Amino acid sequence: MEWNEENGLLLIPLGLGCLAVWWLMPSAKQRPRILGGLAALAAILMMQLMLLPPAGDYVRNVLFFLFAAAAVISAGLMITDRNPVYSALWFALVTLAVCGLFLLNSAPFLSASTIIVYAGAIIVTFLFVIMLAQQSGTATSYDQQPIQPAMATIGAFILLGALLFTLQEWGHIDGKSTNQHAEPGQFIALPEGIQPNPLSQAPQDNPHEIGSLRVLGRSLFGDYLFAVEIAGTVLLIATIGAIAIAPRRSQGTL
Amino acid sequence: MLEQLINWFPEWARPFIMPMITIGIVLQVNLGVCSYLILLERKLSAWMQDRIGPNRVGPWGLLQPVADMLKLLLKEDVIPGHVNKFLYVLAPGISVFTTMLAFAVVPFGPVPRNLSATDGQFPYIIAPGVDLGLVFIFAVTSLAVYGIILGGWASNNKYSALGAMRASAQVVSYEIPLGMSVVGLALLTGSMSIEKILLHQADAGIFGWNIWFQPLACVIFFAAAMAEAQRLPFDLSECEQELVGGWHTEYSAMKWGLFFLGEYTHVITISFLTSILFFGGWHFPWIAEPDSQYLGSTLVKVLVLLTKSFAFIIVIQMLRWTIPRFRFDQLMGLAWKVLIPLATLNVVCVMIVKQFHLNEWWLLPMSAGLFLGAGLIGTQSSRPFARRTLEPVPEAHGHHAHAH
Numbered sequence: 001m002e003w004n005e006e007n008g009l010l011l012i013p014l015g016l017g018c019l020a021v022w023w024l025m026p027s028a029k030q031r032p033r034i035l036g037g038l039a040a041l042a043a044i045l046m047m048q049l050m051l052l053p054p055a056g057d058y059v060r061n062v063l064f065f066l067f068a069a070a071a072v073i074s075a076g077l078m079i080t081d082r083n084p085v086y087s088a089l090w091f092a093l094v095t096l097a098v099c100g101l102f103l104l105n106s107a108p109f110l111s112a113s114t115i116i117v118y119a120g121a122i123i124v125t126f127l128f129v130i131m132l133a134q135q136s137g138t139a140t141s142y143d144q145q146p147i148q149p150a151m152a153t154i155g156a157f158i159l160l161g162a163l164l165f166t167l168q169e170w171g172h173i174d175g176k177s178t179n180q181h182a183e184p185g186q187f188i189a190l191p192e193g194i195q196p197n198p199l200s201q202a203p204q205d206n207p208h209e210i211g212s213l214r215v216l217g218r219s220l221f222g223d224y225l226f227a228v229e230i231a232g233t234v235l236l237i238a239t240i241g242a243i244a245i246a247p248r249r250s251q252g253t254l
Numbered sequence: 255m256l257e258q259l260i261n262w263f264p265e266w267a268r269p270f271i272m273p274m275i276t277i278g279i280v281l282q283v284n285l286g287v288c289s290y291l292i293l294l295e296r297k298l299s300a301w302m303q304d305r306i307g308p309n310r311v312g313p314w315g316l317l318q319p320v321a322d323m324l325k326l327l328l329k330e331d332v333i334p335g336h337v338n339k340f341l342y343v344l345a346p347g348i349s350v351f352t353t354m355l356a357f358a359v360v361p362f363g364p365v366p367r368n369l370s371a372t373d374g375q376f377p378y379i380i381a382p383g384v385d386l387g388l389v390f391i392f393a394v395t396s397l398a399v400y401g402i403i404l405g406g407w408a409s410n411n412k413y414s415a416l417g418a419m420r421a422s423a424q425v426v427s428y429e430i431p432l433g434m435s436v437v438g439l440a441l442l443t444g445s446m447s448i449e450k451i452l453l454h455q456a457d458a459g460i461f462g463w464n465i466w467f468q469p470l471a472c473v474i475f476f477a478a479a480m481a482e483a484q485r486l487p488f489d490l491s492e493c494e495q496e497l498v499g500g501w502h503t504e505y506s507a508m509k510w511g512l513f514f515l516g517e518y519t520h521v522i523t524i525s526f527l528t529s530i531l532f533f534g535g536w537h538f539p540w541i542a543e544p545d546s547q548y549l550g551s552t553l554v555k556v557l558v559l560l561t562k563s564f565a566f567i568i569v570i571q572m573l574r575w576t577i578p579r580f581r582f583d584q585l586m587g588l589a590w591k592v593l594i595p596l597a598t599l600n601v602v603c604v605m606i607v608k609q610f611h612l613n614e615w616w617l618l619p620m621s622a623g624l625f626l627g628a629g630l631i632g633t634q635s636s637r638p639f640a641r642r643t644l645e646p647v648p649e650a651h652g653h654h655a656h657a658h
Contacts, residue, residue: 085341085407092400112389116433120396121426124403128422131407131415212385213446 010047010164017043018157024080025149040076044069064104071097088126095119109216256376276380280357288518289319295571302575329507334409337504341408346505346512349401353519356394359387360526363556364536365449378556379449387448388440391527392433395482399425401516402484406501417500420490420582425482427589432478434597435471438604439464439531442614452530456537456544463534467614468604470621472532474597479527481589483520486574490582525566526559533562592628599624 020039023031071094078090095118102111146152220228260271293308293315300307308315333339363378384390399422406418440446442464443454455463465472481488497503502513529535536542536555546554580588603620606612 089404108384108386109389112386112393115393116389116396116429120393120399120429124399124422124426127403127407128419131403132419 010161013043013046014157014161014164016040016046017160018153021076021079021157022149022153024076025146025153026080026082027145027149036080044072060104063100067097067100067104071101084130085127088123088130091126092119092123095123109213272377273380276377280362280380281354284354284357284519284522285515287522288515289323291518291521291567291571292322292514293319294567295574298568298571299575302572323511326508326511331507331509334504336410338408338410341404342504343509345401345405345408346509346516347401348404349398349516350512350519352394352398352401353516353523356391356523357519357526359384359390359448360523361449361452361530361535362526363559364552365452367453382449384447386446388436388446388451391448391523392429395520396425396429398482398516398520401513402501405505405513409501409504411504413497413503414501417497417503421484421501424484424488424490424585424589427586428478428481428488428593431474431589431593431597432482434594434601435474435478436531437597437601438468438471441601441604441608442467448527448530452535452537453544455534459543460534460537460539463532463537465532467617468532468600468621469618470596470600470625472528473625474593474600475531476524476528478589478593479524480570480573481585483517483524485517485521485570487577487580488585489579490585521567521570522563525563525570528566529559529562535559535562592632596624596628 016039020036020043023036023039024033074090074093074097078087078094081087081090095114099111099114099119102108102114256272260268263271296318297307297315299305308318311317311321333342358380361379363376365378365382366375402421402425403418406414406421409415439451443451445451445454451464502510505513536559537544538558542551542555542558600621603617603624607614607616607620
């Protein structure tokens, strides 16, 4: 039962969070939301003790907790909000908060492009569709209830648990981060057995280059050229498919 | 002097002083300039339409912006009963916040080359040293659509909803040519930082300004940016004749004023960006070279940049009273069928020049050729297109067959 002693501590906040999200899910009969909120708060606080960021300067720590708390809380509210429009807006806030975390971890280009693509285009399209479907401002009844709240919650938290256990294995997070000498742009310790990519490392003479566009471009079109090309081809095929499926009218569109 | 001021503060607060001063200056100047731009726009439209324009408040109507501001502040702030109150109040705030945030990486003067946060140099930019300045601006302005779409939906009004739908489709479409048009600049300069693009042009002299190599990109950038800001040839979302006021139909008093503050801030940002990216920024031959050190040279550089930007603001305002509004399908067609292909071909031209180490001046005839080619295709295809829409096409042999 060595495994239980090492990792069992994670199970409590996971279970608590799972219960809280299930409790807060919109359902036919009104549940008191304060209970779910308290459980969620307790889960977040317990989890926070285990996943401390490496000790940095105070600005970095304040920003990290700000963005991380905003991301987790908005994600919970996105799942549990009754109104789909508010859900889409919480989703936008989750994206922005996660982009802030990217920025803290020296990935400015990833952060900016995520904002452009997700917050600026995809969620706007969601909002567009939701607003076209319900212009009166209140959600219709079939949009207000999830179909299988219990299964969805349990499935999501199993995924989250798997992710956290893997991170724990990698970073040896036993109550505190072992990564005492964190480089800028490093969140947890590098996993053992996985070598860092030589091309994506900052050059020795200029450590500020880490995460810059130059390094990112060299890595994307050097190390990961095949994956990038495959992704591009898939997207091109999807675009052609979308154009082929879209109906055409003789009198122009709209 | 500035250094003494900074040293007076405790150690931990020093990095914040200079940004705070800069933000304060930019915010105040921006608010003042915006109100007088509205007066200028009214005077300009009056002049172009052979009217007199506002002339009652103060000499030549110069105090009109003050009167307007007082009116907006003192008016009854109506929140209609049928709106979603939270989002209704939030929308104007988002609109102003995003446009102001975009100005953070736009230099408004000669940015010192070796800048640190605490040595007392005035930075002439709110956030110096952002490596991805251009991408940052696109990211932030792509969020501005939330102000429009939320305002339109929260108003719970058909006109507002239609305006918001149009606006969001338009803004999302025009982001693509806007981003594509400056990729060529990034390739030519080797950087996405606005300061570096400016310095690259200033070091190369007047014949190093990007307008000589990327005139087509300049036109595409300007058009797409105008569409992003919802200025007149592209202001489908708030066209008064069809939609009353579009997405701000239900807004009154200062909340309405905030939407307009956002729009004018956007116009100022566009003008600054156009003059910095394509017209050399603060550089002007003889009087504002990178190595000019005479007394007051910094002031001259700031004035040169402000003059260039002011010229673009005038152009934008004159365009408003010159070009009629597009139809919605024309607007979408312009973005997807004209601007995006042209911007892509322009990037390909830059790639060819860089790859084969050709002289950069080859880009000028290439851009002109692309522009003429697009114009030729446009005029040649307009007649068959008109015929095609008039004749009813039988649906049975149409395009549904492809889908199956």
